[in-house]
Amino acid sequence: MDGPLTGTQARRTAARFLAEHCPWADKDAVLLVVSELVTNAARHTGALARLRLRLDAAELAVCVEDADPRAPVPRPPDMGGGGGFGWHMVERLAERLAVLEAPGGKSIEAAWAAPVAPSPA
Numbered sequence: 001m002d003g004p005l006t007g008t009q010a011r012r013t014a015a016r017f018l019a020e021h022c023p024w025a026d027k028d029a030v031l032l033v034v035s036e037l038v039t040n041a042a043r044h045t046g047a048l049a050r051l052r053l054r055l056d057a058a059e060l061a062v063c064v065e066d067a068d069p070r071a072p073v074p075r076p077p078d079m080g081g082g083g084g085f086g087w088h089m090v091e092r093l094a095e096r097l098a099v100l101e102a103p104g105g106k107s108i109e110a111a112w113a114a115p116v117a118p119s120p121a
Helices: 007-021 027-044 086-093
Strands: 049-057 059-067 097-101 105-113
Touching: 007 027, 007 049, 027 049, 027 059, 049 097
Parallel strands: none
Antiparallel strands: 049 059, 059 105, 097 105
């Protein structure tokens, strides 16, 4: 999906993609990561995000791009309602996480390994 999007749009798009192409994926984990990355892009960068979903033989990848080149900075969770939980959740839920330079900003890529097909005996 290209263009600006809301967290709700991102979750719906990702849910459709998972249902059609990745029934093996942990839907709850992937949708939470999508939601956090899109929400964090809006909240912390003031920039509109772009969501890209990719599946190949090795992995499912979720990429969220925004116009701020700065990498996310983890902060201590604030039990009083001030946030600080999202990036830590993303780090724990994704099997692989990378912050990459992108034209005009950055791309955050979270990925999960695709199941390995059993070898013929």
